[in-house]
Each structure stands twice: as structure tokens, then as C-alpha cells.
Amino acid sequence: MDKLDTQASDARPVLEGPDIARVLTRIAHEIVERAKGADDVVLLGIPTRGVFLARRLAAKLEQITEKQIPVGSLDITMYRDDLRLQPPRALARTEIPGDGLDGRLVVLVDDVLFSGRTIRAALDALNDIGRPRAVQLAVLVDRGHRELPIRADYVGKNLPTSLRETVKVQLAEEDGRDTVLLGAKPTAAPDAQR
Amino acid sequence: MSKTLIRGAKVLGGEPQDVLIDGGTIEAVGTGLSAEGAEVVEADGKVLLPGLVDLHTHLREPGREDSETVLTGTRAAASGGYTAVFAMANTFPVADTAGVVEQVWRLGQESGYCDVQPIGAVTVGLEGRKLAELGAMHESAAGVTVFSDDGKCVDDAVIMRRALEYVKAFGGVVAQHAQEPRLTEGAQMNEGVVSAELGLGGWPAVAEESIIARDVLLAEHVGSRVHICHLSTAGSVEIVRWAKSRGIDVTAEVTPHHLLLTDELVRSYNPVYKVNPPLRTERDVMALREALADGTIDIVATDHAPHPHEDKDCEWAAAAMGMVGLETALSVVQETMVDTGLLDWAGVADRMSFKPARIGQATGHGRPVSAGEPANLTLVDTAYRGAVDPAGFASRSRNTPYEGRELPGRVTHTWLRGKATLVDGKLT
Amino acid sequence: MQRHLISAADLTRDDAVLILDTAEEMARVADRPIKKLPTLRGRTVVNLFFEDSTRTRISFEAAEKRLSADVINFTAKGSSVSKGESLKDTAQTLEAMGVDAVVIRHGASGAPYRLATSGWIDAAVINAGDGTHQHPTQALLDAFTMRRRLVGRDAGLGQDLAGKRITIVGDVLHSRVARSNVDLLHTLGAEVTLVAPPTLLPVGVETWPCEVSYDLDSTLPKSDAVMMLRVQRERMNAAFFPTEREYSRRYGLDGDRMAKMPEHAIVMHPGPMVRGMEITAEVADSDRCTVVEQVANGVSIRMAVLYLLLGGNEPAVTHSRTEEK
Numbered sequence: 001m002d003k004l005d006t007q008a009s010d011a012r013p014v015l016e017g018p019d020i021a022r023v024l025t026r027i028a029h030e031i032v033e034r035a036k037g038a039d040d041v042v043l044l045g046i047p048t049r050g051v052f053l054a055r056r057l058a059a060k061l062e063q064i065t066e067k068q069i070p071v072g073s074l075d076i077t078m079y080r081d082d083l084r085l086q087p088p089r090a091l092a093r094t095e096i097p098g099d100g101l102d103g104r105l106v107v108l109v110d111d112v113l114f115s116g117r118t119i120r121a122a123l124d125a126l127n128d129i130g131r132p133r134a135v136q137l138a139v140l141v142d143r144g145h146r147e148l149p150i151r152a153d154y155v156g157k158n159l160p161t162s163l164r165e166t167v168k169v170q171l172a173e174e175d176g177r178d179t180v181l182l183g184a185k186p187t188a189a190p191d192a193q194r
Numbered sequence: 195m196s197k198t199l200i201r202g203a204k205v206l207g208g209e210p211q212d213v214l215i216d217g218g219t220i221e222a223v224g225t226g227l228s229a230e231g232a233e234v235v236e237a238d239g240k241v242l243l244p245g246l247v248d249l250h251t252h253l254r255e256p257g258r259e260d261s262e263t264v265l266t267g268t269r270a271a272a273s274g275g276y277t278a279v280f281a282m283a284n285t286f287p288v289a290d291t292a293g294v295v296e297q298v299w300r301l302g303q304e305s306g307y308c309d310v311q312p313i314g315a316v317t318v319g320l321e322g323r324k325l326a327e328l329g330a331m332h333e334s335a336a337g338v339t340v341f342s343d344d345g346k347c348v349d350d351a352v353i354m355r356r357a358l359e360y361v362k363a364f365g366g367v368v369a370q371h372a373q374e375p376r377l378t379e380g381a382q383m384n385e386g387v388v389s390a391e392l393g394l395g396g397w398p399a400v401a402e403e404s405i406i407a408r409d410v411l412l413a414e415h416v417g418s419r420v421h422i423c424h425l426s427t428a429g430s431v432e433i434v435r436w437a438k439s440r441g442i443d444v445t446a447e448v449t450p451h452h453l454l455l456t457d458e459l460v461r462s463y464n465p466v467y468k469v470n471p472p473l474r475t476e477r478d479v480m481a482l483r484e485a486l487a488d489g490t491i492d493i494v495a496t497d498h499a500p501h502p503h504e505d506k507d508c509e510w511a512a513a514a515m516g517m518v519g520l521e522t523a524l525s526v527v528q529e530t531m532v533d534t535g536l537l538d539w540a541g542v543a544d545r546m547s548f549k550p551a552r553i554g555q556a557t558g559h560g561r562p563v564s565a566g567e568p569a570n571l572t573l574v575d576t577a578y579r580g581a582v583d584p585a586g587f588a589s590r591s592r593n594t595p596y597e598g599r600e601l602p603g604r605v606t607h608t609w610l611r612g613k614a615t616l617v618d619g620k621l622t
Numbered sequence: 623m624q625r626h627l628i629s630a631a632d633l634t635r636d637d638a639v640l641i642l643d644t645a646e647e648m649a650r651v652a653d654r655p656i657k658k659l660p661t662l663r664g665r666t667v668v669n670l671f672f673e674d675s676t677r678t679r680i681s682f683e684a685a686e687k688r689l690s691a692d693v694i695n696f697t698a699k700g701s702s703v704s705k706g707e708s709l710k711d712t713a714q715t716l717e718a719m720g721v722d723a724v725v726i727r728h729g730a731s732g733a734p735y736r737l738a739t740s741g742w743i744d745a746a747v748i749n750a751g752d753g754t755h756q757h758p759t760q761a762l763l764d765a766f767t768m769r770r771r772l773v774g775r776d777a778g779l780g781q782d783l784a785g786k787r788i789t790i791v792g793d794v795l796h797s798r799v800a801r802s803n804v805d806l807l808h809t810l811g812a813e814v815t816l817v818a819p820p821t822l823l824p825v826g827v828e829t830w831p832c833e834v835s836y837d838l839d840s841t842l843p844k845s846d847a848v849m850m851l852r853v854q855r856e857r858m859n860a861a862f863f864p865t866e867r868e869y870s871r872r873y874g875l876d877g878d879r880m881a882k883m884p885e886h887a888i889v890m891h892p893g894p895m896v897r898g899m900e901i902t903a904e905v906a907d908s909d910r911c912t913v914v915e916q917v918a919n920g921v922s923i924r925m926a927v928l929y930l931l932l933g934g935n936e937p938a939v940t941h942s943r944t945e946e947k
Binding site: 382385386387388389390391392393394396398462463464504507508509510511512 | 708709710729730732735736739740752754756798801824825826827829830
């Protein structure tokens with residue numbers, strides 16, 4: 001989500017393709033472990049890249065449990081607390097698996113956990129859709145700097161960062177390759193609100 | 195009375211000459227006239243015209259003094275270079291009796307800025323049913339010679355015929371507002387491409403043209419003279435041209451705004467462009483200019499129609515129709531007719547002074563600029579060019595479509611029978 | 623920057639597609655147990671209706687409420703407006719109460735445009751139908767309905783209506799729906815044909831980006847959608863056509879005529895229908911008729927428009943004409 005396209009050259013990879021695959025496998029195992037078989041798990045990815053991660057996690061969970069894992073997407077745009085600070089964004093798809101969320105263990109999946117505001121919005125959105133038994137959070141990267149009392153249940157990599165740095169996740173489905181890049185924020189245009 | 199010497203003025207646009215005014219009369223026109231005992235106005239190449247005459251002004255008094263009074267209207271007229279205006283009859287009460295026309299006439303006399311010649315209504319209350327006392331109005335102190343239901347059309351063919359016939363007895367003329375009422379029910383703007391898009395009720399050209407066609411034929415049949423107010427379409431021009439070629443005694447006027455503006459402006463939905471007859475198309479504008487140049491259209495008349503701000507500061511359908519025009523008329527005519535080469539200044543004098551005075555029988559107005567004539571004069575700085583600022587208007591109303599628009603020409607001096615009513619652009 | 627929706631002609635193709643795509647997501651909210659989004663929380667929208675239109679007002683109101691806006695309904699009837707208060711004063715009064723957007727329905731063509739461009743108020747203006755001029759959200763919901771039915775719900779995302787043949791039948795002269803649809807459908811690449819008796823077509827229609835025909839029967843086989851416009855009874859007395867019977871015989875849609883349409887073609891109507899006049903009950907109640915769908919889609923479209931105009935710090939759609947001045 002951070003804008004980094006222009007200075008990809010001075011951005012440094014912190015996770016490469018194989019690392020990402022390994023990390024996702026580990027998270028899948030942790031989910032099975034903590035959910036005692038993942039029988040009632042529903043994975044909800046937060047667009048855009050969280051959705052791809054959720055699908056990959058679901059595939060891994062299905063390998064482990066040999067069961068069908070419901071996976072969907074949860075667009076949080078209209079629940080954002082910074083809507084008034086920028087032009088309205090195009091909406092992404094919210095896709096709730098057929099059996100709904102009531103009584104299920106919902107695992108939210110996102111690429112980067114930063115301020116926690118996205119997850120706050122996701123929890124609000126969930127509230128309007130159903131009443132899960134519990135909600136957990138899986139992220140590929142936790143870069144710190146939380147602004148809300150929110151933590152992840154499953155973390156691919158803890159990445160201590162400075163606020164002057166940017167973290168960019170690229171995934172094959174969207175960007176043509178798997179990588180996590182750490183770069184410097186352009187000083188000319190400080191991006192006050194992420 | 196005092197003397198005034200206008201030095202170096204291009205009389206009717208010709209070579210610079212001096213004009214000496216003594217009292218209410220032009221004493222001499224020539225070069226190197228003596229300035230002895232006279233106040234000198236350096237014309238410095240400005241154009242000197244006979245005082246302009248407007249055959250179509252709405253002064254609103256009595257009844258709508260919130261938009262204009264005889265005093266403010268005549269001040270506006272003097273600012274625009276006019277020395278005589280014909281006040282339309284659609285006041286409250288309607289000028290359909292000797293009493294009302296005398297009141298307006300007297301107010302004009304008192305104003306001192308410009309002669310006011312009241313126009314009498316053709317029918318009682320402008321209702322189109324019963325002839326007003328035309329003879330009584332003619333015999334009143336106001337001496338009415340022009341009759342019009344302007345704002346409304348005398349649409350009943352029999353009433354129109356009778357009016358045309360009746361005024362012959364005292365040499366009057368009926369000025370028709372040509373608008374077929376059934377074809378213009380709910381009409382809001384010219385009917386055409388723009389009205390189709392904007393969803394505003396269409397005002398077809400034929401609603402004007404059919405009445406003009408009828409009335410020139412009626413005038414021919416009864417051997418009367420007829421005057422057509424504010425021609426606005428190319429088709430109307432063709433009909434008048436045909437009528438004149440047949441020898442029918444018809445005269446016609448065009449407003450400055452119909453010489454310049456088109457219905458494209460209505461796209462703004464700004465009611466400042468709402469006027470009756472409506473703004474037409476580019477093609478009509480060009481035909482009107484050509485007709486004014488070749489004499490098919492005899493005169494320019496302002497149809498000065500003041501309205502208070504609130505009557506224009508609203509949605510289109512709710513807004514009043516009309517524009518103020520006295521203070522911008524000459525500039526618009528310069529822009530559309532002189533600067534385009536269609537008319538010289540002698541032609542402007544003809545269309546804005548000589549002929550309107552003749553049609554309306556305004557004694558002492560529309561006379562040549564020569565010795566022995568009444569000193570009704572207008573001095574125009576034709577080199578000037580500037581944006582129209584309604585805040586500077588003498589009129590009580592500001593509903594001009596030209597706000598902010600750059601126009602050429604500025605009237606600097608106006609003399610009414612030798613008395614300056616406007617000096618250096620300021621009313622006296 | 624202005625934040626208004628005055629005319630369908632102001633929308634670019636990309637704007638229109640963005641609105642349709644957004645409406646597609648909004649439509650999914652209707653399937654949820656809680657049909658509400660917090661998006662416009664704290665924003666106040668007034669529905670300023672100078673003309674009776676319960677349907678349109680309710681549709682806007684539902685959209686506003688689903689987006690959590692505070693809604694004020696102001697109907698001119700029985701208010702100070704009927705006592706001569708002007709549009710300007712009414713609007714300024716409402717704005718003084720802190721209104722962020724005005725949804726206006728007015729009998730005078732151009733009233734919303736005046737409201738948006740005269741400097742009377744700062745609030746966003748959304749045209750909910752003005753005189754015989756425009757009704758842009760109606761055109762958007764019609765286009766949305768067509769895209770769903772003719773292209774597909776998911777397949778339609780990001781798509782316009784290129785090459786679709788749309789026939790609009792009836793009182794075009796007095797119809798803001800027809801004007802808005804011609805503008806928008808043309809922008810979206812559709813081929814529009816207007817069918818009406820010549821008396822019910824405006825002078826100047828020949829310059830519109832569409833075809834014009836007086837013959838319904840020859841147009842039907844070449845139509846992917848046929849939109850029937852309501853014929854108001856008051857036109858009867860104004861000699862636009864001889865009798866109701868003759869009108870419905872020549873321009874009404876009945877079962878026989880519907881059979882001439884291609885298999886996939888749909889019948890649309892902006893409502894309310896005059897059954898037996900422009901449309902027979904048989905057609906109105908058939909599953910090819912999308913009237914009820916159009917109503918549901920109206921809420922989604924209006925949610926999308928409200929979100930895109932009010933959801934952020936500036937509108938997401940660009941406007942050409944409205945902003946010139």
C-alpha cells in the first residue's frame with residue numbers, strides 16, 4: 001500500500017519468494033495448532049494483497065487438514081477512519097463464503113500490520129456482516145508503530161522499521177513476483193497518513 | 195443662456211469640426227469657431243451625434259418604482275446618450291388612459307434629463323379585448339402618437355385591424371409586440387437545439403413571424419402604418435423585407451442584445467439572459483445585423499427592461515424577462531455594426547436618432563447637426579474600450595447581460611436643448 | 623473543486639463506469655444482515671423536493687441511510703416555499719443548518735444547476751430530476767440495470783455498454799429521463815434510438831447523439847433493451863396525439879410487440895407505469911420487464927453517487943460542464 005514504485009532501486013528486499021512460502025507454511029501450521037484442526041476456520045483476506053495471501057494460506061491449510069477451507073475477502077474502504085482525508089477510493093470486493101461467519105473462527109489476513117487502523121476498520125466491517133466465534137489476525141509483516149491496541153495472532157516476520165521507511169509487499173498474483181521491500185520514504189512528500 | 199463650444203468633434207463621424215451651442219440651439223457648425231464667451235469642450239476627435247432617441251423603454255413608473263422610476267430611467271438614458279425616450283405602457287396601472295400618460299409625461303418634464311414621450315396601450319389593461327381611449331391619449335398633454343401593448347401581443351386579428359385603422363385619424367402608429375400566444379405557452383427560450391438539450395419550453399421563431407406576416411398584410415389591407423417591435427429572427431427580417439418591397443408602410447426595430455447575444459448563453463441557466471423575445475441563434479443575429487445595415491430594419495430600440503435583483507437571482511423559470519439597455523446600447527451597436535464595417539456613424543445617427551424620432555414623431559429630436567437645429571447632442575469617445583460595470587449604472591436596476599464584457603465606445607457628453615445632462619461621463 | 627452531479631452529460635465514460643462498478647459493490651450490502659455502512663457518518667444530506675416524487679425521495683433516503691448520513695427531508699408542499707420563499711432562501715436556510723449535500727428535485731429545468739453555480743451555497747448538489755432537463759441518477763440506474771442484464775453482473779465490472787442497442791419509446795419532449803439516458807448511454811458506447819410520434823420529440827432532437835424513428839415495430843427486432851416512457855394524462859388535452867387508444871396502438875408495448883424483440887432483450891420503465899397506455903399488464907408482469915429491479919438498483923446507484931461525491935475530501939468523479947464557470 002505504500003507508494004514505492006518510483007524508488008524500487010534503493011529498496012532492499014527483506015523477504016524473497018522462498019521465504020514468503022516458508023512463512024506461510026508456518027502460519028498455516030500455527031493456525032491448525034491453535035484452532036485444533038481448523039474445522040471452523042474462515043479466512044478473510046483484506047484487499048488487495050491480503051486476499052492473495054488468504055488464498056495461499058487456504059491452499060496450505062487444505063494440504064495439512066485435507067479439508068475444504070472457506071476463504072473470502074473483506075473490503076474495508078468504507079469503514080476507514082481517514083476517508084475524509086483523501087478522494088474516495090474505488091471499492092474492492094467483499095466476498096463472504098457461503099456458510100457465513102456466524103459461530104466461525106475468522107482469521108483476517110493482511111500483508112502489512114502498521115498503525116492497526118486497517119484492522120480496526122476490518123473489525124467494524126465484520127461486525128456488520130456476522131458474529132464469528134472469534135477473530136484472529138494473520139499478517140505477513142509486522143512493522144510496528146501501532147496507533148491502536150491491536151496485535152497479530154500470526155506474524156510472518158517482525159520487521160522493526162523507522163517511520164521514514166516504507167514496506168512494500170509484492171506478490172506474484174498482482175506484481176509478478178514475491179518479495180517484501182524495505183525502502184526510504186521520499187523526503188520531499190512526507191506521507192502523513194498511511 | 196450660456197454658450198458652449200464643442201471643439202474638434204467628428205460630426206456624424208466626419209472631419210473634425212467645431213459646434214457652437216447658444217442656448218437651446220446650435221448656432222454654428224464649422225472650423226475655427228470663436229470660443230468667446232463660451233464654455234469649451236475639447237472633443238479631441240470624439241464623434242458627435244444627434245441626441246439618441248429610444249422608441250422602446252420601460253420606465254416602470256407608476257407601479258414598479260423598485261426597478262426604475264422616470265427619474266432614474268431618464269438619468270440612465272442621458273448616460274447612454276439619449277435625449278428622448280418613449281415610455282412603454284405596461285405600468286401599474288397600465289398607461290391606457292389620458293390620466294396615466296399625462297402623469298408619466300409630467301414626470302419626464304420634471305426630470306430634466308431627457309424628454310419622455312409616453313406610449314399608450316392599444317387595449318384596456320393590455321388585455322387585448324377592448325380598445326383603449328386612443329384618441330383621448332393623443333389629445334392629452336402627453337400627445338401620444340405611438341400605441342403598443344408591448345409585453346403582450348395584440349393577437350386578436352380584428353382588434354389589431356381596428357387599432358391600425360383607428361389611429362389613422364390622428365396620424366398615430368401601432369407598435370406590435372409580435373408573439374402568437376398559443377405557440378408560446380410556457381415558452382422559456384428560443385426553440386431549437388439548445389432548448390431541446392436544456393429542457394426549457396421552446397419559443398418558436400414562427401410565433402413571431404406569423405404575427406408579423408399577418409400584421410403587414412392587415413396594414414396593407416387597411417392602408418395603415420405599422421411598427422414592429424424588437425424583431426428577433428431571420429424569418430421576421432424576410433417578411434419585413436418582402437412587405438417593404440410591396441410598398442407596405444411598415445417600420446421595424448431591433449434591440450442591441452439581439453444584435454450580439456445568442457441562445458447559447460442560456461446554457462448557464464442564468465436568468466440575466468432571459469428576455470422577450472428570446473435570444474436567438476447566430477444565424478438570426480447575422481440576419482438582423484444585415485437587415486439593420488440595409489435598412490430593412492429601420493431602427494435600434496433598447497427595450498430597456500429593468501428588474502430588481504431578486505427577480506433575476508432565482509431559477510430560470512421563475513425569473514422575469516428583460517434586460518436593461520439604455521447605458522450600453524451605443525456600445526453594443528458600435529461593437530456589432532460600426533466596428534464590423536456594416537454601418538458608419540452617419541448610419542448610426544440614422545438608426546438611433548433620425549428614424550426613431552420620425553417614427554415616433556418626436557418633435558425637436560432626430561434633427562441634423564447644423565445651425566438652427568435644437569442642440570440635442572451626444573459626444574462619443576469611440577476609441578474607448580472597457581468592461582461593463584453595472585455598479586456604475588444610473589439605472590436603478592442592474593440586470594445587464596454584459597457585466598464584465600469588454601465593449602467599445604463611451605458616451606462622455608449629452609446635451610438636451612443645449613443643457614448638458616452628462617459631462618465627462620458624469621450626470622449633471 | 624465542485625462536488626455536484628447535475629447532468630448525465632457531465633460524466634466521462636470512466637466516471638460512469640466507476641459509478642456502476644461502485645454500485646455493484648453497494649448492491650452487495652443489501653444482501654447482508656446489517657444493510658448499513660458507516661461511510662457518511664456525521665454528514666448531513668437534505669432531500670429538497672419541490673415536486674412530489676415519493677419514489678425518488680425514498681430511494682435517495684434509503685441510500686443516504688445505508689451510508690449512515692443524517693437525513694433531512696424537506697418537501698416544498700405546505701412549507702414556506704409555497705408561501706413564496708425562493709429557492710435561494712430555502713437553500714441558504716438549509717445550509718445554515720450545516721448541510722453537506724442537497725439532493726434536489728425541482729419543476730424548473732436548470733434549478734439544480736443554478737443552485738450549484740450561483741454561489742448561493744457551498745454544499746454539494748445532486749440533481750434528483752429538474753423539469754424536463756435531466757435526471758442523472760435515473761440514467762445511471764438504467765445503465766446499471768442494462769449492464770447487469772446484457773453484459774453480466776461480474777462480467778460487467780469495468781465494462782461499458784459498447785454496441786448495445788437501446789430503444790427509448792414515448793414522450794421524449796417532456797422527459798428528463800430520455801435526455802439523461804441519451805447522454806449517458808452515448809457516453810457508454812450504446813446505440814440509442816428514440817421512438818415517438820413527431821409531436822413528442824423536441825425541435826432540435828436531430829442534433830442529439832442518437833437515431834430517431836416514428837415506427838416502433840421496425841425498431842423492436844434491433845433492440846437489446848426497450849425503455850418505455852410514461853405518457854402523462856395531461857398531454858391528452860394538448861393535441862400531442864388524437865386519443866389514448868391511438869397512442870397505445872401505435873406506440874404501446876404489448877405481448878405481440880414484445881415477441882418481436884430478440885430473445886435476450888429486456889423491457890424497462892422508469893415508473894410509475896400507466897398500464898394499458900404505454901405498456902400492457904402482460905408485458906409489465908413478464909420476467910423480461912426490469913421495473914422492480916430498476917427500483918432496487920436505484921438505491922445502489924444513489925449509494926455509489928453519494929459515496930463518490932461525499933465520501934472523501936473531494937469527489938472522485940470529474941465534471942466537465944458544471945465546472946466551467
